[in-house]
Amino acid sequence: MSLLRVENVVKYFGGLVAVDNVTFDVPDGGIFGLIGPNGAGKTTVFNLITGNYKLDKGRIVFRDMDITGMLTHRVVALGIARTFQNIRLFSNMSVLENVLAGYHCRMTSGAVAAMLRLPNQRAEERRAVGRAMAELHFTGLGSQAENLAKNLSYGNQRLLEISRALASDPGLIILDEPAGGMNEHETTALVDLILRIRNRGITVMLIEHDMSLVMRACEHIVVLEHGKKIAEGTPEVIKSDPKVIEAYLGSEDDDI
Amino acid sequence: MSFSGKNIRNGIYAAVAVCWIAAPVFLSNYQTDVLNNIAIYALLGLSLNIILGYGGMFHMGHAAFFAIGAYTTAIINTSYGIPVLWLLPLSGITAGVFALVVARPIIHLRGDYLLIVTIGMVEIVRIALVNNIFGITGGPNGIFGIASPQVFGHPINGIVSPGHYFYLLTAFLAFTIAVFYLLEHSRYGRALKYLCSDSIAAEGSGIDTSGYKLSAFVIGAFWAGMVGNLYAGKITFISPESFSFWESVVMFMIVILGGAGSIPGVLLGAILIIGLPEFFQELQQYRLLIFGIALVAMMIFRPQGILPPKPHTYPVDKLDEKEVTL
Amino acid sequence: MELFFTQLTNGLAVGGIYALIALGYTMVYGVLKLINFAHGDLFTIGAYLGLTLLASLGLTGYVGTAGGLLFLALMVMGLVGIIGILLDRAAYKPLRNSPRLSAVVSALGASIVFSNTIMLVYGPSPKVYPQGLLPTHVFYLFGLPVPIMRIIILATSLFLMIGLYVFIQKTRTGTAIRAAAIDQGAARLMGINVDRVIMLVFFIGPALGGAAGLMVGLHYGQINFTMGWIYGLKAFTAAILGGIGNIPGAMVGGLLLGVIESMGAAYISNAWKDAIAFFVLILILIVRPTGLLGERVAEKI
Structure with missing residues (x-):
């Protein structure tokens, strides 16, 4: 069964076609990879799914619900969480507070309840802190809870982004280059984390430049080049696809 | 009890509060009136702090909300004789509704654009008041003869007996501090801080950034409107000149110099900006010059303000193991 | 018809002044993405300096009215330009790497400092310029009155604007300014001395603002x-109207705002005259924040 369906999606930037009629399905419950050379439109596809950009044509369906053009925070509330390629944390707030941001959409207390310090509000706060701490233990940041986000190492900041996304109880988590800036050791731990996320029943969608990571973790891969889908299939199929090889060797990147 | 930083801090706050409450006993009427002005501006600063401090929205038209609250009270009190304090919630609501209408189209504007649009808004409101809009604002002369508030049947005259008015304002200030403190350390307050820190990341984490920005404006305006009510009841006549762009600048400075997002910071800001010039009467004409230099210097050397917000600690240690579950 | 025509020439003259000030906002914004809130006060300084120099030097007595005014204008522009550079050094340069809004607050502080310094030096009451330096007679075009003063004002501002436009478009230095406005980092890599460009922008903008101040006085x-x-607020509105960062936009925006305002004062309500510009500002920012000639730029995520 398909969890997310991206259907004939088109996005222009000025006169440039950034995403050109792309269609794919993300099956429920696995690890899905979206790869391609620099500028292929991968992040743009992510931004279209999460409502950061408005698409020009096509539609996006999540759990049989049309989410095309929906505001980002509503998309998150429906169960799609994301991380950012160029790390966007609330840098002057504590690690714990960063994770609480993710849980925000699962809470209900408003301004008036807070001003009156209603019992429900206090119980909910406590529950939220518990959940956030659990997410931090899950990613291994439990001991960092009271640090400021900006004081974390680069790799830990990426983990914190993942914790924040997980705290929103997603059905689908979209990771935009989670291994960027990580060393070999951290990358191995990341693969393990991604598998553990999947084992929680959360579908993982991954954009990654690190090919070895993609091939190790993903069960299903879509390859984009110049905004078009050029290949789709299991890692074995993708590895031997001549179009993919050409796309990577033909580009000036040496990501393979 | 140990002398941790937190205990010392709370001790200082308590001492300041005691001095504040006892002050009118030792002060002249004039000096007490200065304290009343500090209290009014502290309240305005705290209400602006919701928008500017927590929400990070550069709003320089707060005097408009203050004006609408004051005029609501003045018009209804002088026309229908309804007691001033009964109009407290209504003054807040009028200002809040006004904010809801005018803020909706502008909240998505980028910081510096928002600043300039809110300046435009406060000027339009002032010009509207001067031009006697709807024939009810009294034009440039304003509105005279607003009644003093009554507490348990006793009129509290802000001009004749500022000492009594002081306790009315102080009670409202204490209430405001308590309520805003709770707000700051709640889901709501955090949401504003998230969107202040990075609004794209906040939206991407599931926070309705536009909704929160708008509601911050409404709450801030609601409170400023209520302060307008207390202000109108205090001086018993109001005119457009009391709500000029410069009033907005003063409120803005109180928050920025004191410490955006910090309740003690805003209170200190109000004391410094409203109270300090009283001690240096002979330097009165240099007041704005000094504040201008202070703004530039603060941005260069201490952009977070004199008393920036302290990080909030959460009861992580007090959680049971079973509460920490996915 | 006569009212319309009078308001049109009046609007164009005022609009020319707005446009000159707007150029200062737009140039600084173009290069630094900073709204220089103190720019309006630099304009005021121009007006006051002009008055002081006019009164103390008595230039017009030596070299005739036209020559004297020209020399006066150059002095005012030079001095205000230098104040502009000093302003940047003191209030903005230390904040180049700070959040943008810190610089905006600093600009506000600088504005307060300037306006209060002027008040302390010259006193709070308005000052009067000597009369009769510019010709005051009126000539008739197809039976409609045209005060020659307005023509001079408009012509002078157009001359300065076109001069700036040619400078920006045709000279090497102008190209450097445009490059720095598009991408400071890339401009630096191409060997452009961006700090010098910023200094130049903080000279030219305030110089034009100072000239506008002098013109208002006269x-x-x-x-x-x-x-x-x-x-300053109106000129800023003009800059936004034309598309901030865009030099022809500031010119068009200034003239347009001047005409809108003076027509509004005549046909809608004089009492609301000052509010008209603010309505225009709010409307343009809500409907088309990039202005009439500005381009839409997508925010990078």
Whole structure:
């Protein structure tokens, strides 16, 4: 069964076609990879799914619900969480507070309840802190809870982004280059984390430049080049696809 | 009890509060009136702090909300004789509704654009008041003869007996501090801080950034409107000149110099900006010059303000193991 | 018809002044993405410096009215330009790597400092320019009155604007300014001395603003220390109207705003005259924040 369906999606930037009629399905419950050379439109596809950009044509369906053009925070509330390629944390707030941001959409207390310090509000706060701490233990940041986000190492900041996304109880988590800036050791731990996320029943969608990571973790891969889908299939199929090889060797990147 | 930083801090706050409450006993009427002005501006600063401090929205038209609250009270009190304090919630609501209408189209504007649009808004409101809009604002002369508030049947005259008015304002200030403190350390307050820190990341984490920005404006305006009510009841006549762009600048400075997002910071800001010039009467004409230099210097050397917000600690240690579950 | 025509020439003259001030906002914004809130006060300083120099040097007595005014204008522009550079050094340069809004607050502080310094030096009451330096007679075009003063004001501002436009478009230095406006980092890599470009921008913008201040003094005869903020806000509106960062946009926006305002004052309500510019500002920012000639730029995520 398909969890997310991206259907004939088109996005222009000025006169440039950034995403050109792309269609794919993300099956429920696995690890899905979206790869391609620099500028292929991968992040743009992510931004279209999460409502950061408005698409020009096509539609996006999540759990049989049309989410095309929906505001980002509503998309998150429906169960799609994301991380950012160029790390966007609330840098002057504590690690714990960063994770609480993710849980925000699962809470209900408003301004008036807070001003009156209603019992429900206090119980909910406590529950939220518990959940956030659990997410931090899950990613291994439990001991960092009271640090400021900006004081974390680069790799830990990426983990914190993942914790924040997980705290929103997603059905689908979209990771935009989670291994960027990580060393070999951290990358191995990341693969393990991604598998553990999947084992929680959360579908993982991954954009990654690190090919070895993609091939190790993903069960299903879509390859984009110049905004078009050029290949789709299991890692074995993708590895031997001549179009993919050409796309990577033909580009000036040496990501393979 | 140990002398941790937190205990010392709370001790200082308590001492300041005691001095504040006892002050009118030792002060002249004039000096007490200065304290009343500090209290009014502290309240305005705290209400602006919701928008500017927590929400990070550069709003320089707060005097408009203050004006609408004051005029609501003045018009209804002088026309229908309804007691001033009964109009407290209504003054807040009028200002809040006004904010809801005018803020909706502008909240998505980028910081510096928002600043300039809110300046435009406060000027339009002032010009509207001067031009006697709807024939009810009294034009440039304003509105005279607003009644003093009554507490348990006793009129509290802000001009004749500022000492009594002081306790009315102080009670409202204490209430405001308590309520805003709770707000700051709640889901709501955090949401504003998230969107202040990075609004794209906040939206991407599931926070309705536009909704929160708008509601911050409404709450801030609601409170400023209520302060307008207390202000109108205090001086018993109001005119457009009391709500000029410069009033907005003063409120803005109180928050920025004191410490955006910090309740003690805003209170200190109000004391410094409203109270300090009283001690240096002979330097009165240099007041704005000094504040201008202070703004530039603060941005260069201490952009977070004199008393920036302290990080909030959460009861992580007090959680049971079973509460920490996915 | 006569009213319309009078308001049109009036609007164009005022609009020319707005446009000159707007150029200062737009140039600084173009290169630094900073709204220089103190720019309106630099305009006021121009007006006051002009008055001081006019009174103390008595230039017009030596070299005739036209030559004297020209020399005066150059002095005012030079001095205000230098103040502009000093302003940047003191209030903005230390904040280049700070959040943008810190610089905006600093600009506000600088504006307060300037306007209060003027007040302390010259006193709070308005000052009067000597009369009769510019010809005041009126000639008739197809039976419609055209005060020659307005023509001079408009022609002078157009001359300065076109001069700036040619400078920006045709010279090497102008190209460097445009490059720095598009991408400071890339401009630096190409060997452009971006700091010098910023200095130049902070000279030219305030110099034009100072010239506008002088023109207001000569035209209206009266100046006061708070006029900078209202002129500044209107000029800023003009810059936004045309598309901030866009030099022809500032010119078009200035003239357009001048005409809108003076027509509004005549046909809608004089009492609401000052509010008209703010309505225009709010409307343009809501409907088309990039202005009439600005381009839409997508925010990078």
